[in-house]
Amino acid sequence: DTITVEVPGYRPDCSIPEDLVEEVARIYGYDAIPQTLPFGASSRGVLTAAQKMRDAIINKLSGLGLCEVMNYSFINKNHDEKWNPLSEEQGHMRTSMVPGLLKTILFNHNRRNDDIAVFELGKIFLLEGELTPERLAHEKWMLGIAMKGKSVQTWRQSGVDYDFYYLKGVIEELMAELKIADVEYKACKDNSIYHPGRAAYLYVQGQKAGVFGELHPTIADNYGIDDRVYIAEIDVDILIAAGTGAIQVKPLPKFPAATRDMAVVVSETVAAADLEKTIWEVGSELLSDVRIFDVYQGGQIVSGSKSIAFALTFQADRTLTVEEVNVVYDKIFGALAERYAASMRM
Numbered sequence: 567d568t569i570t571v572e573v574p575g576y577r578p579d580c581s582i583p584e585d586l587v588e589e590v591a592r593i594y595g596y597d598a599i600p601q602t603l604p605f606g607a608s609s610r611g612v613l614t615a616a617q618k619m620r621d622a623i624i625n626k627l628s629g630l631g632l633c634e635v636m637n638y639s640f641i642n643k644n645h646d647e648k649w650n651p652l653s654e655e656q657g658h659m660r661t662s663m664v665p666g667l668l669k670t671i672l673f674n675h676n677r678r679n680d681d682i683a684v685f686e687l688g689k690i691f692l693l694e695g696e697l698t699p700e701r702l703a704h705e706k707w708m709l710g711i712a713m714k715g716k717s718v719q720t721w722r723q724s725g726v727d728y729d730f731y732y733l734k735g736v737i738e739e740l741m742a743e744l745k746i747a748d749v750e751y752k753a754c755k756d757n758s759i760y761h762p763g764r765a766a767y768l769y770v771q772g773q774k775a776g777v778f779g780e781l782h783p784t785i786a787d788n789y790g791i792d793d794r795v796y797i798a799e800i801d802v803d804i805l806i807a808a809g810t811g812a813i814q815v816k817p818l819p820k821f822p823a824a825t826r827d828m829a830v831v832v833s834e835t836v837a838a839a840d841l842e843k844t845i846w847e848v849g850s851e852l853l854s855d856v857r858i859f860d861v862y863q864g865g866q867i868v869s870g871s872k873s874i875a876f877a878l879t880f881q882a883d884r885t886l887t888v889e890e891v892n893v894v895y896d897k898i899f900g901a902l903a904e905r906y907a908a909s910m911r912m
Contacts, residue, residue: 571586615806616707616806619744619802619805619806619809620687620707620802620806622743622744623687623709623740623744623802623805624687626739626740626743626744627685627711627736627740630736630739630740631683631717632683632684632685632711632713632736633682633683633684633685634684634685634686634687635666635667635670635684635685635686636686636688637666637667637669637670637686637688638660638666639659639660639688639689639691640659640660659690659691659703660690660691661690661691661692662690662708662799663686663688663690663708663709663710663799664710664712664759664797664799666686666710667684667686667710667711667712667797668712668781668789668791668795668797670682670684670712671684671712671714671789671791671795672789672790672791675714675790675791675793676790680714680715680716680793681714681715681716681717682712682713682714682715683711683712683713683714683717683728684711684712684713685709685710685711685712686709686710687707687708687709687710687802688707688708688710689705689706689707689708690705690706690708691703691704691705691706692704692706706801706803707801707802707803707806708799708800708801708802709776709798709799709800709802709805710797710798710799710800711733711736711737711778711797711798711799711800712795712796712797712798713728713732713733713795713796713797714728714791714793714794714795714796715727715728715793716728717732728794728796729780729794729796730764730765730766730779730780730796732796733778733779733796733798734751734766734778737768737776737778737798737800741770744805744809745809745813745814746770746805746808746809747771747808748770748771748772748808749768749769749770750768750769750772750839750843751766751767751768751769751839752766752767752769752837752839753765753766753767753837754766754767754777754779757777758782759781759782759785759797760777760779760780760781760782760797761779761780761781761782761783764779764780765777765778765779765780766778766779768800770804770805770808771808773804773808775800775801775804775805775808776798776799776800776801777798777799778796778797778798778799778800779796779797779798780794780795780796781794781795781796781797819881820883821881821882821883821884821885821886822881822885823854823879823880823881824879824880824881824886824888824891825877825878825879825880826877826878826880826891826895827859827875827876827877827878828875828876828878828895828898828899828910829860829873829874829875829876829910829911830873830874830875830876830899830902830908830909830910830911831867831868831871831872831873831908831909831910831911832871832872832874832902832906832907832908832909833870833871833872833906833907834863834870834871834872836906836908838858838861838874840906841874841876841902841906841908842856842858842876844898844901844902844905844906845876845878845898845901845902847901848894848897848898848901849878849880849894849898850894851882852880852881852882852886852890852891852894853878853879853880853894853898854879854880854881855877855878855879856876856877856878856879857876857877857879858874858875858876858877859875859876859877860873860874860875861873861874861875862875867911873911875911878895878898880894
């Protein structure tokens with residue numbers, strides 16, 4: 567059962583068992599060997615859920631008018647210095663998507679391309695402690711977005727200024743496309759990269775998934791950009807874990823809906839998202855939709871306060887009576903008055 571072979575010194579090409587098998591086949595004759603089909607387990611090549619999610623992100627943002635860019639994963643240690651040759655400048659692995667996006671903005675800004683909206687889907691590299699053969703950097707998929715100037719050809723009308731709300735609308739559209747539920751936006755005032763009054767954190771299912779808003783003017787000056795720049799950085803791994811990517815459908819309602827408007831006056835420090843969350847909590851099963859359609863601060867509103875108007879839609883598996891809707895409506899307003907000292911705006 568064992569064959570011992572001594573390879574002549576003039577045959578250095580025979581060094582592994584497979585070489586000997588080839589020699590036997592060559593001498594015996596390839597044509598004398600019967601043909602057989604290869605056997606083995608096979609599987610159909612398909613994209614993973616993560617790959618499908620990343621493709622969906624690219625397709626959606628491209629459809630919204632943003633251009634995809636690809637920057638080096640190696641960047642300079644001092645992000646606010648000018649770029650030098652590759653050997654000196656790209657000497658460190660990036661820990662954020664922001665520097666590369668700002669480089670793209672600056673490149674276009676210096677060439678008088680003032681209206682730009684770009685995104686990049688790539689990896690950042692995070693390390694705790696010293697890099698060793700046993701401790702490598704953790705690779706994390708991130709989405710970066712940057713925009714400046716006016717929209718040119720997008721999902722909104724052309725010529726609209728890019729601002730915080732435009733960027734937030736892009737993110738909301740993306741979350742809807744990915745079928746991600748339980749999304750919240752909270753004010754961001756503790757991140758030195760962003761303007762303290764024009765930035766927000768993105769939360770997905772209670773987990774901080776990203777941050778977006780206007781770049782802090784000081785950082786924009788460091789990069790030599792004299793316009794307002796709006797950026798976002800989102801953890802794609804969290805989106806992949808939260809999103810199903812599946813289309814959910816439900817039957818069309820058989821009974822008509824009842825709509826009511828509610829305009830309340832609250833302190834300007836109260837977040838509209840908190841009001842909306844309370845409305846959903848109190849609205850019970852009769853509330854089917856809540857939409858903010860107006861925010862007002864002016865002469866008719868007490869200084870330090872603001873008016874927020876909601877459009878409420880009530881629906882059930884039967885025709886609702888006026889009394890049923892009034893009960894839920896009053897219950898909602900009562901909760902807003904109790905929790906946020908809200909008053910009804912007439």
